Amino acid sequence: EPEVTQTPSHQVTQMGQEVILRCVPISNHLYFYWYRQILGQKVEFLVSFYNNEISEKSEIFDDQFSVERPDGSNFTLKIRSTKLEDSAMYFCASYRDDETQYFGPGTRLLVL
Amino acid sequence: DAKTTQPTSMDCAEGRAANLPCNHSTISGNEYVYWYRQIHSQGPQYIIHGLKNNETNEMASLIITEDRKSSTLILPHATLRDTAVYYCIVRVGRGADGLTFGKGTHLIIQP
Numbered sequence: 188e189p190e191v192t193q194t195p196s197h198q199v200t201q202m203g204q205e206v207i208l209r210c211v212p213i214s215n216h217l218y219f220y221w222y223r224q225i226l227g228q229k230v231e232f233l234v235s236f237y238n239n240e241i242s243e244k245s246e247i248f249d250d251q252f253s254v255e256r257p258d259g260s261n262f263t264l265k266i267r268s269t270k271l272e273d274s275a276m277y278f279c280a281s282y283r284d285d286e287t288q289y290f291g292p293g294t295r296l297l298v299l
Numbered sequence: 300d301a302k303t304t305q306p307t308s309m310d311c312a313e314g315r316a317a318n319l320p321c322n323h324s325t326i327s328g329n330e331y332v333y334w335y336r337q338i339h340s341q342g343p344q345y346i347i348h349g350l351k352n353n354e355t356n357e358m359a360s361l362i363i364t365e366d367r368k369s370s371t372l373i374l375p376h377a378t379l380r381d382t383a384v385y386y387c388i389v390r391v392g393r394g395a396d397g398l399t400f401g402k403g404t405h406l407i408i409q410p
Contacts, residue, residue, distance in 0.1 A: 191342075218395045230343060230386075232397030243397055278342045282395055287333070290342030 189213045191291035193279050199297045200269055208264045208294045210279030219262045220280040220288065221254065223247070230278065236262065269298045302326070303387045308405040317374040319404050321387030324368045331392040332363060334372045335400075336383040343386065343400070346372065350392065382408045 311317040386403040
């Protein structure tokens, strides 16, 4: 069964550093998403991406965040200057017109 | 904010049916009821969805009341691996919008 993959599984970084989280969506999917989950809290939508541009974003997705689909397979989330409060699980998801989003296993980001 | 209300937690004995309720009294006519679950720190996993008819798949059954203001997810023979947080989400079907998760129900399957 096709699945969404994410790398790395864990990342530790220093406050103020840039991080790039990577995702490989399901190959024939057209919509891509990033969500985050701070420890013990709800899963929160960050951004959706379609046709090489952002289609929707939440209030959380400020200028420190950016997304890119650099090639035909990868989908990335960049955090330009990490803050302590960016520590969370980050989930990528992808979707085609079959009514459900499929989520990856997540990247655990720890900002020190 | 999520437009659903779910109990915070529930217990169920292994091998028994787990019945997870969800209230969605403000659901619109074009909104579907979706269920996802999240097993400890893993990515959310799709379970089932429905509009107004009851639905069944290999994982679960979904019972939606006639007025569509509430629904019940049924795991017919719960196993220890079904211990997870279960999320009930209402959304426009076939929509590509981001999902809005609530706090869900923490289902604990007891041996």
